[in-house]
Amino acid sequence: MSHLNLGQINELKDLMEDAFEDLINTYVEDSDEKIALLQSAINNKDRHKVAEISHSLKGSSANICAEFLSGLFKQVEDQARAENLTNIEQPFALAQDEYQQVRGELHKLSS
Amino acid sequence: MDAGSSLKILIADDNKSDRMILSAIVKKMGHEVCEAADGLEAVAQFKQALPDIILLDVIMPNMDGQAAALEIKSLAGEDMIPIIFLTSLQDANELAKCLDSGGDDFLTKPYNKIILQAKINAFSRMRKMHHILQRQRDLIRENNEYMVHEQEVAKAVYDNVTHAGCLHLPNLKYLLSPFSVFNGDVLLAARKPSGSMHILLGDFTGHGLPAAIGAMPLAEIFYGMTAKGFAMEDILREINIKLKNILPIGYFCCVCMVNLSFRKEEIEVWMGGLPDFYLYRYDDKRIDKVVSTHLPLGVLSSQAFDGNTQKYSFRKNDKLYMWSDGIVESRNDQGDLFGEERLQDIFNNNVDDTVLFDEIVKTVNEFTGERGKDDDTTLLEVRMVEESEVGEVSIDLSSGMVSGPMDWNMRYTLRGDTLKTFNPMPLMLSILSDVPYLKGFSGQLYTLMAELFSNAFEHGVLALNSGLKQDAKGFAEYYSQREIAIKELKEGTVSFEFDHKPIPGGGRLMIMVTDSGKGFDYKCRQDKNFVNQGYSGRGIPLILSICDNLEYVGNGNQVRVDLSWTAD
Numbered sequence: 001m002s003h004l005n006l007g008q009i010n011e012l013k014d015l016m017e018d019a020f021e022d023l024i025n026t027y028v029e030d031s032d033e034k035i036a037l038l039q040s041a042i043n044n045k046d047r048h049k050v051a052e053i054s055h056s057l058k059g060s061s062a063n064i065c066a067e068f069l070s071g072l073f074k075q076v077e078d079q080a081r082a083e084n085l086t087n088i089e090q091p092f093a094l095a096q097d098e099y100q101q102v103r104g105e106l107h108k109l110s111s
Numbered sequence: 112m113d114a115g116s117s118l119k120i121l122i123a124d125d126n127k128s129d130r131m132i133l134s135a136i137v138k139k140m141g142h143e144v145c146e147a148a149d150g151l152e153a154v155a156q157f158k159q160a161l162p163d164i165i166l167l168d169v170i171m172p173n174m175d176g177q178a179a180a181l182e183i184k185s186l187a188g189e190d191m192i193p194i195i196f197l198t199s200l201q202d203a204n205e206l207a208k209c210l211d212s213g214g215d216d217f218l219t220k221p222y223n224k225i226i227l228q229a230k231i232n233a234f235s236r237m238r239k240m241h242h243i244l245q246r247q248r249d250l251i252r253e254n255n256e257y258m259v260h261e262q263e264v265a266k267a268v269y270d271n272v273t274h275a276g277c278l279h280l281p282n283l284k285y286l287l288s289p290f291s292v293f294n295g296d297v298l299l300a301a302r303k304p305s306g307s308m309h310i311l312l313g314d315f316t317g318h319g320l321p322a323a324i325g326a327m328p329l330a331e332i333f334y335g336m337t338a339k340g341f342a343m344e345d346i347l348r349e350i351n352i353k354l355k356n357i358l359p360i361g362y363f364c365c366v367c368m369v370n371l372s373f374r375k376e377e378i379e380v381w382m383g384g385l386p387d388f389y390l391y392r393y394d395d396k397r398i399d400k401v402v403s404t405h406l407p408l409g410v411l412s413s414q415a416f417d418g419n420t421q422k423y424s425f426r427k428n429d430k431l432y433m434w435s436d437g438i439v440e441s442r443n444d445q446g447d448l449f450g451e452e453r454l455q456d457i458f459n460n461n462v463d464d465t466v467l468f469d470e471i472v473k474t475v476n477e478f479t480g481e482r483g484k485d486d487d488t489t490l491l492e493v494r495m496v497e498e499s500e501v502g503e504v505s506i507d508l509s510s511g512m513v514s515g516p517m518d519w520n521m522r523y524t525l526r527g528d529t530l531k532t533f534n535p536m537p538l539m540l541s542i543l544s545d546v547p548y549l550k551g552f553s554g555q556l557y558t559l560m561a562e563l564f565s566n567a568f569e570h571g572v573l574a575l576n577s578g579l580k581q582d583a584k585g586f587a588e589y590y591s592q593r594e595i596a597i598k599e600l601k602e603g604t605v606s607f608e609f610d611h612k613p614i615p616g617g618g619r620l621m622i623m624v625t626d627s628g629k630g631f632d633y634k635c636r637q638d639k640n641f642v643n644q645g646y647s648g649r650g651i652p653l654i655l656s657i658c659d660n661l662e663y664v665g666n667g668n669q670v671r672v673d674l675s676w677t678a679d
Binding site: 008015016019022023027030055056058059060062063064 | 125126127128129131132135136139170199220221222224
């Protein structure tokens, strides 16, 4: 089973044409950076920052057709907004794993 | 998508990959894109790039979407800049907050191409409609400003025409809206050279410029002719034909014109199409009604026009109340008419006649309440006073000839065949009628000159014996001799000399008629003061009844008459 919505990602590929590779690179660079920032925000117990970054990742992942990943970032965001960082490690760990899968698939698609 | 309507769309999103996707979608639709990475950039881009529609992410660093929306909406002023919030927010309260901050709609992530396109098209249509509305509103405002300006200019011109009036005199009280001319109401008053006063109250059909347009020539004629001493009938006749010529069918002017003579203590009234006026008698507090007896001006042709007037005595402190139909036809909040009865009650209940005018104004205002603000009421009180109270007439030389040609001499000689066939009366009468006062006597002047001319021609040039005309048989004989004499006439002349000079308050006309005949023995007859001797008196007694003085000069082939006049 794919980690991306294949129907949607093909549509997106058609839409972006030559810029598709650029889009993937941008998404990956952006997400790499944000996930690192998210990790340190969790370490610092900065709930506000955690919510903001995971919100952004939720949105961009949805747009890149990674629905499951988007859902995991939503859980992270929801935990942060619920003023509770104690149960955040699990969804964040899952999200990181899922992100690596998505990243791999995206690179295959764009090459 | 509407054909050919390419828009400039600002995309503000801090997430670069999101921005790229959205930008790709929007460009595919054929629109131009500019981008911003946060709220501050969005505001700056808005000022610089002037986008048509803004897609604004809600959560952004530096300045969030809601703050940027507020800022942009306030910068846009009355322009419509649709803002569509981009959000993955699901909470209803959060979404509502987006709209409260000035957003017009939202689009949730992940972006759906079809929905985005539909929204952009919908807002594009809304923007166009907004533009049309704004343009139309501006156009209406411009047109209105233009119209107000035009009315002000028209009013200024009208005021220049009417400033010559004497509405300020102490025997007149009036109520007149400053823009009354655009209600079609006209109120004019002017002194005649004789000291009398002409007053005219007019009510044109309709409102606005069509109503005002006829007021200019009306006022111009009224003032011009009054200053020159023309009689009321002549002025009304002139106004009537002017209005008839210039106003479209169905437009006319209800008019009452009054000639107030201080010396004769009377008013002469011509009234066409206005409600009854009240004539208040100071002595016994009685009210006489003055009613309209004519059609309004501008309706009838000059031939059908009837200039007959009615005369009323007008003694000291008698008052004439004149009004447009605005008073009787004014309505209160319930829509009831003020009516004739209420007006009459004011007069019936009045105790002190010096406040009658104020009582009318007050009663009408109280009746109409707020509705009275339409200012459609014209009211005038004319009081009879001693002439000294209204002062001397100041003659305005700038208006040209004040009372026609006053100081002139003319000689007109008829010879040969022209003498036999041409009737010089209309020509000479027309010249004399240029003196406005003499125009009023054109009938008598005609008789006078006709007599003088036939005497000169028949008894002088043709040498016919007036003694023949003693009986009916002689008359026939006389005319057959006349016919023969005309046929046989080889040469002969009759000349007229007119000499008009101004005298205080009027003028003096001298007419000298000279014929080429032998003359006659006038001395014995002149002594007997030309007592009429049957038919043969050469019409002399008739002439004497018209003029001051008649004398024969020289051999009797010259006759001179003098006629002096003073204007009333």
